[in-house]
Amino acid sequence: MKKSLLLILTLLCTSAVWAQFQIGQSISNYSGTNSLYFNASNVVDSRFKFYFNVTQSSLHMSNDYITWNGEFHPFAAVLYPTGIPIFQKIWKVQESNLDSAGYPVAKDAWLTENVNGNSKNALIQAEQRYLNFMFNLGPKSSLGFGARLRVVGQITDVSEPLARMTRYGFNDSAAPFLNGELNLNQLYTGNSININMFAFNEFAGTYGHVIIDDKETFVKAGITGKYFVPLYGMYIRNESIDVAVHGEDSFEFQNADIEYGYVGDRFYTDDASSKNPFELGRGFGVDLGVTYEYRPNYKSYRYKMNGKEKSDPSKNKYLFRVQAALNDLGSVNFKNDRYVRSYKLKSGAHVYIDEAFTDTLLVLEDKYAKEYGSLAVIDSIIDRTAGFQSRSKEFKMKLPSSFNVSVDYNIYKGFYANFVWIQSLRGKQVNGLRGFSLLAVTPRFESRWFDVSIPLQLTQNYRKLRVGMYLRTGPFWIGSDNFPALFTKDNINGADIYIGLSVPLHRKKEKDKDKDGVSNKYDKCRKVPGVWEFKGCPDTDGDGVEDKNDHCVNDSGKVVFNGCPDRDDDSVIDSLDKCPDIPGLPALAGCPDTDGDGIIDEKDSCPEQAGPIETNGCPDRDKDGILDHMDECPDVFGLAELNGCPDRDGDGISDNLDKCPDVPGIVRFSGCPDTDGDGVPDHVDLCPMEIGTVENNGCPKVVEKIDILEIPEEEQEILKVAFDNLEFAIGSAEISSGSFASLDQLVELMNKRPEYRIYIAGHTDNTGNAKKNEQLSLDRANAVRDYLAAKGINPTRIKTEGFGASRPVDTNDSPEGRQKNRRVEFRVIK
Template sequence: MKKILSLIFLLTISYLNISAQEFLPFYTSNYAGVTGIHQQPASIADSRYKFDISLSATSVGFYNNYMGIDPYVIWHPQLMKDLGNWEDLSYMKKNYNGKDKTGMFSLQQDLFSFMFTLSDKDAIAFTPSVRTILNFDNVSEEIATLADHGLDYPSLWGLKLKNTNFSLQANSWIDYGVTYARVIKGEGKHFMKAGATVRLSQGIISTYTFIKDLSYEFNQNTSDTLSIFKTDISYGASDNIYQVEDGKYNYRFLAYPSMTFDFGFVYEYRPHWMDFKYDMDGKTNLWRKDKEKYLFKLGVSITDIGSVHYRRNKMSRDFKADINNWYIGDLGFSSIQNFDSTLNKVFKDNFYDVPAKYNMNLPTAISVQADVNIWKGFYFNFSPYIALNRGSKDVNKVHYYSSWNMIPRYDSKWFGVSIPFQYTGLKQMNIGMGLRLGPIWIGSNDIISYLTTKNYRYGANVSAALKIPVMYGKPHDRDGDKVSNRKDHCPDVPGIWAMRGCPDTDLDGVPDASDRCPTVPGLKELAGCPDKDGDGITDDVDQCPDVKGLAAFNGCPDSDGDSIIDSKDDCPYNAGRPILKGCPDQDGDGIADKDDNCPTLPGTVENKGCPYIDSDGDGVKDSEDHCPSVKGPVENFGCPYNDTDNDGIPDKDDECPSMAGTAAFRGCPDTDGDGISDKYDQCPTIPGIPQNNGCPEIKKEEQEVINKAFDNLEFETGKAVIKTSSFISLDELAALLKRKPEFKLLVAGHTDNVGKPETNMLLSKNRTMAVQKYLLGKGIEAGRIRTEWYGSTKPIADNSTPEGRQHNRRVEMSIVFE
């Protein structure tokens, strides 16, 4: 019995944990990649990785505050002899300080985890892992001493001893994690990102023992007799451990999935953020994805939220132990069944009912990560780690220990080294080291402590990873023209993106290598040379670069086709002879037509090309010219025609001889410019159409509104009162006038010849005014309504018949323009 207790205690007390996080030497690195997710889910957004695969990553360790080892023996393993004889190991030290003993063992194995960047803002990861944690808490020094000595410690016999909240918890489970992280604010000095991991957690196995207020006493003469006083004990295991027919217990995998979570947020202060922007391959404002941009970074995360679901196996028990002088000298627990049978026999009447299901709470923790970019790859990190779920009343839990971590490091793309300083919840100081050597990572939380100190160490830790990292590279632009080498057709000569990195000095869309005029903007079809006049002849060979010309004349024009270029042709639009500088000579008298007063008759130079004297040069010889000193037409005997209005059109041809006009309108003006001369334009000051005699067009639907108003207008018999049945048509007329502000309305009243003329004249007036008043009431300006009344003076039908008189009683409405 003594050996069994001693072995159980010493084995258990050695399974004690890395007192804070897994992968401590690596998770602060900016190249942590998928490994950093366990500490900060937001870390993969805006990371240095395109994608990162962790083929395998392992972290294992143990720490405690009871059993220490001389670090010298770690480096001289041949000194480790007779491990079974714990009491005689000179290189082991037991910490007797009167305080409870505690510790924890942890193992994490990541299985083919990977992450990849979706965009500048998003990243996703998948992280399957197997994790094991064993906690041993609140073990009194008396129990540790008794167990260590196999109960053979007489000075503790005969004493009533107590132990509060004795706890032994173990949990092993599988996580299938999916992480999503996103940049929340990416531009400017203040950068933020957040991430979350959602895990499907499945239990592998768990066990627990919890004794709330243990009160016990060994017989003062022997350790074979034990008394336990009113003590509540809970112990059990998951139903993965099951009993087979021969009474032994085996393991089976039974999973009851649960959802667990991590959440993280990161803030970065980037005072020089613009230094990490660049333009490349036609895109602007790109981030340098291979560079860290922050001066200071602060992260906050909460991890392992939730619990793993289990069902208790049949040997799980909650009971009250209250027994005096229990003889334990002949107990020998050869199997779990034997242990369970003994408890059943002794405490059967004190068992409580326990629920079939239970949850093992995960080691929830809050972490703060503060990181300072010191200089060119050198960083300093301070990360307090606050472990939760450590309450003494929680029977089913595993937990980490809080710690304070300071981690200076050097980070580069393929190499990194960190020196973590860790002060743990066990009040121990550890100094470790982590190395990143390309795809191989190896580290320890306390390797330096083992190398540099002679003090006994109370645990050890090691972590390693094998990765396939694919990182963002720096932009490669050999010639500095903002076109990447792989897309640059001229990688050694600065160019522009439009030319795929080749130079285009004149920016005409033709690369210099193909540009015949590389310093002057030109046309692609002319090999990059300009052609200002658009004649298809480049300016460098075009003797008339500003005027369209012909290739035969080196780009100069010959408008009249006489083979004399226009710049040297005195008559560029009339074909002529070279001797007359390109001017014609119809009569062949050697005098150019432009200088020949008689171009169709051979003449003399003295007579200005005429065979006779013509003083005024009007083609009428002076002997026949009635006005020899004033030019005039032949048919008027050399005298000019009168032009009263001085419009250049003789009165004989001028339809408006007293008003200046144009030849297009035979001497008449067109004041409103509507193409209809004022003589025939009924609206000479308002542009109109020929169909309406120069007045504006009145559309068919508009005329129908006017006709309708006229047709529907009725008055009370013998009165100037408009019937209500006429209002709708008048309202439509008013609406038309509002839409057409250029329209004016002529309202003319008429009567038949029944009655006195003066009475009829008054009635026609009043009815005309009644229509005007109605339209004024609808918002039509008074200046747009012209009223006339004629009584019975303008009949349109025979007044001798009733039908004729009815037609004559009317108020006419028509559109006029002024």
């Protein structure tokens, strides 16, 4: 029994097993799928477009109880017998330490105890990664897949007395106990021990996505889903047990508080055809990771390629990177009616083990082990002696959940400094695995084909200082989290190594032979710089027409003209345009014809007015033989001597200057007549048929002085219309209704011009009684005044007079003359 226990403990302390954290590799930007086990977000925005991990094997062991000081390295016990020259050279064994079969033989004296009163711990871990690969779904998403075999053995929280009894047996006269360290029949209380053995296959899928890519700020996240197929599981959990030793081959356990579970040995000895690899149970797990990168020099990695703004995928862009991850969240559930068992002993159980117990165990082993399995026989003995409080055909093993934080700082180019904190999240009494916590600082140099780093770690829950090393050259790497222990033979209480091979396809900035921003993959003209629009073929003048189709390669033009320019946009290319800077007509070789008369502006004497070719493009709208630009009245047929203006009344004054164009007049009065020749023109002469004075408005006798205002022609027209349309009933002062419209226009003028006063003078012919005629003329003037006042015009603005037949404007000897003399005149006065 002693030798068996000693062998187990020795293996725990000295065997080569798989690595645990692999710090140097995990933090590298070139570790591919291996970095996903550290942080799932590493799958995206990696330096690889595809990464295939051909294989990785890792070995790890550590303990805080036994130290190896031997004549050969403990790895030699496993690797030297392989016969592989490199292993035999690195871990050499002297011939004196080999047995007859050529196997290294260790000596018990090489194992030194660490006796300090603390509980003891030991860990072995083995891992084989296979079929691991990852690839990009796009610039912001990636997938990874992997499988690995994980084998772990842990013995934790073993009380020192129990550890020493296991190491040296129960002989109180043995050398380590000569000073009374072991007293027969003494009850050693409060002993504890926890053992977990676990082997399983893990199949994982990882998805990562870039969440933020905004200038200096970059954030990505990843998640890994895991499916577990258990291969073996065993646990023993004991919080407190009392031990008494009665002799070298007899001892007892008292007040035992023990739970244990296992996969029965018959699962591995029964006919394989009756089993399937998934019948022991299954499990699920998850890893979560997030990464933040600060990229102050992001612009130096940006470039334009194939019409898009891109970031160089081959480069690490951060000044510093912060990562956080939760790993190995989950468990494996063992469940099988035939092969899986778990038990809890009755509280305060008592077990006495001596030669009789051992003999009984051997008898039952011979009788029932083949049918029920050796472990079932042990269960039966324990049940008989101590009794079970509960039993089951299933149990659960937890994964070694942990939380990690990593800070990576880029010192210069490929040189980095890294800090890692890994905190175990499992307690002491967990059924399953419990990892150690650690702190690590790692200087590192990395490049596409070469990596070297030296992790400085405070491990085993911050109690042990260790130095590691990681080296990668091309697709091959080797590393250790306890590097010195690989090559020394002294003071070894732990060692590890990991080694692997990969096929990496690195992400690269697209090749662009002619430096035109179009990658060789898409460039149809690789030897000549071009543009993305034409897949790398040139457009020298940048007009959107490929040179091979451009008829004017060096002059920027339009697609519709095969790349030839048309500066004035007149649809005539410059090479054919006689007026290239002025929009023109195709029919006139691109020269303009502003007035559209068929004569180009350059030769058109009147370029903005259409005219016939006979007059060099100048018009004569009124056809009077005088060109419009010299015709003062271009729209009315006129006389040459009057510059093209008409003279309807033939008085030698053109109509446009004649205030009385239909009555012959004199120049002095702007073409208006002065019938009585008194120097007062008829249109302001109150007595046009009698010679008068200017002071008396052309009348011979003294009358009230009236100042007549000169008003605009359009306003004068309103007075004229009112005069022409004013009618009264025969012999009466009643205004006819047909006159109202023109009088209303006069009202509008008076309202518009509040400064105007109106003078209304009534006149008759000489027919009838003179006195009555005078009264009738006044009544009619007053009737007009009253109408205007009724429409809102202040009467003070209206002056009226009646003159009867005393002021004729024509002869009373004819009906026509008398008609003209019967009138009511309007004047605007001051």
